[in-house]
Amino acid sequence: RVHAGFMAYRDWSVANPAEFNLCFGEPLPGYAAPEGGSTTEAFQAVFAPLLSALATAHAAGLVVSPELPDDLAPLGIVAEVMLPDSPPGLVTLAFETWSRVHGITALEVNDHLSYLGFDTRPLAEFQVRRMVDHLMGRADTIAP
Incomplete structure (x- = not known):
């Protein structure tokens, strides 16, 4: 699913x-999304499937939640709202996975990979596959 x-x-x-x-x-310039407005709802709706998939994988023992470091304690509030029945550290995995996928996607969308001279979808798919395998503790099964 992820x-x-x-x-x-x-x-x-x-x-x-x-x-x-x-x-x-x-x-x-000068715009700030209203708290609790449609922007916040849209943000939560976009992340809900990822969070749900991570929570399901964790409950099945497929994903291990890291401990939430003290300096990231404020993320515990996010976890309580978005992942109420999961350990707070799971939200760090959501940010980690999102950062990786969003990063390569932003590079593709804004033509920062066009210098490669080929369709970069296979590269993105490879990165996503490696990330999912890493999440599930299978990082050693994939060639670099």
């Missing part, structure tokens, strides 16, 4: 660069 979800996110983003950059690009 792999399919991230690839769907990547594919939509590459196919819709203007919308991607509207969501994740520079905000309008």
Whole structure:
């Protein structure tokens, strides 16, 4: 589920660069999203499938939640809201996976990988597959 979800996110983003950059690009000067408004709801809706998949994988013993370091204690509040029945450290895995997928997606969307001279979807898919395998403790089964 995590792999399919991230690839769907990547594919939509590459196919819709203007919308991607509207969501994740520079905000309008002086704009601040209202707390609890539609922006917050949309953000939570986007992350809900990832968080659900991680929580399900953790409950099944497929993913190990790291301890939440003291300096990241504020993330515990996020975890209580978005992952109420899971250990707080699981939210750090959500940020880790999101950062990796969003990073390569942003590079693709904004043509920062065009110098490679080929379709970079296989590269993105390889990165997502490695990340999922790493999450599930299978990092040693994939060639570098």
